[in-house]
Amino acid sequence: MNSKHEMRLLEIAKRLTTFEEVALGYNEEEAYLESLRCLNCKTKPCVSACPVAIDIPRFIMKIKEKDITSAHHIITEANLLPGVCGRVCPQESQCESTCVRAIKGEAVAIGRLERYVADNYQGEAHPQVAKKDYQVAIIGSGPAGLACAGVLIEKGYTVTIYEAMHENGGVLVYGIPEFRLPKRIVKAEIETLKQMGVKFENNVVVGKTVLLEDLKQENDAIFIGTGAGLPKFMNIPGENYNGVLSANEFLTRMNLMKAYQEKYDTPLKKMTNVAVVGGGNVAMDAARSARRMGAHVYLIYRRGFQEMPARLEEIHHAQEEGIIFKNLTNPVAITANNEGRVTNIICQEMVLGEPDASGRRRPMAKEGSEVVFDVDTVIMAIGNYPNPLLRTSTSLVEYDKYNCLVVDENNKTTCDGIYGGGDVVTGAATVILAMGAGKKAAYAIDLYLQNGKER
Secondary structure, three states: OOOOOOEEOOOOOOOOOOOOEOOOOHHHHHHHHHHHOOOOOOOOHHHHOOOOOOOOOHHHHHHHOOOOOHHHHHHHOOOOHHHHHHHHHHHHOOOOHOOOHHOOOOOOOHHHHHHHHHHHOOOOOOOOOOOOOOEEEOOOHHHEEEEEHHHHHHOOEEEEEEEOOOOOHHHHHHHOOOOOOOHHHHHHHHHHHHHHHOEEEOOOEEEOOOOHHHHHHHOOOEOOOOOOOOOOOOOOOOOOEEEEEHHHHHHHHHHHHOOOOOOOOOOOOOOEEEEEEEHHHHHHHHHHHHOOOOOOOOOOOOOHHHOOOHHHHHHHHHOOOEEEEEEEEEEEEEEEEEOOOOEEEEEEEEEEEEOOOOOEEEEEEEEEEEEEOOOEEEOOOEEEOOOOOHHHHHOOEOOOOOEEEEOOOOOOOOOOOOEEEOOHOOOOOHHHHHHHHHHHHHHHHHHHHHHHOOO
């Protein structure tokens, strides 16, 4: 009872030949046995640690009773994307980190149980509810926008989501590979929102094809959840050479454009030796995707394993799949041949000093420790900023120096009736934190429309 029940995984040899999901989930018996580990604590510390406040012990009790329908209803009271969150949320640093079981062993596998319920629920979608005489526009169909829409549609508002891409889901569809989050899961959970009455308008770039001012005239409230899609670079020599990509571009090509399939019109140049720079989940996704393209992959990270922000599970999977970790290593330059094609990445070895503002030990260069890796592709996965497009097209709302939308403690912007949340406010963070912000903003919008707005 002190350890989680292991989850079955796709065989390592098969992983490298396919983009099929790696984690296969619990079957009925495995989920039942894992549910028995829950102590049903009266204080429910796991609920307090969940950004969307799922009543975790209550849904796990229903798994014990083998009542999947009730378990699903309990989860979706707080979260309409359980199949997504059960797969990609960092439960180990949130709900599971406070689990009493973890004091003398491993926490209950809350994320795996949430996924089990989502994957095995056979009931009907949420019904539509009576409509209120208010319209809300949501900009962006990523996790924050979807969560906001879910709350508002259940409260009876007319909700329209405006999405710049041709596919809905934001980072869930363009940023996370199939082997970690199958697109059918995202599409199914978006379909639930559609059945509840949420409208989606695709290929609409607010700030270009439609102005924020126009949406404000046409709607009673607006939520901005445009995410953080502008990649960061290191500003080292050679970053403009052919063969240097942002993880955003690489993963978008892989996920939306299916660049690994030759029949598609947007193939990637054949990669043989790849350096992925970064230590988060995006870096793991890029490295593991390149490995499936047949490349030899180095993952270059300036700190150690202890400081890596990626989920431990993703690090383990990357190691199993043959990714070569070069920790305590930092790029200083990229070189190219006469045609401008990448040939090497030049790095320095690092040592860790005292903790910095992030709480992690600060990496410092080791003198005379240059190391060179022969590569033909470099993928930068060191974070993202919000895209400045909307900022440059409107003066209705304020942004800070990092292009992050400025909001107050209730997620209200500097303009009445306009709210924001997710990565566009915080910078790049997690799916579940964005969803929590979307929910919080939805409740604030509801309060504003019911009590404060002049009709």
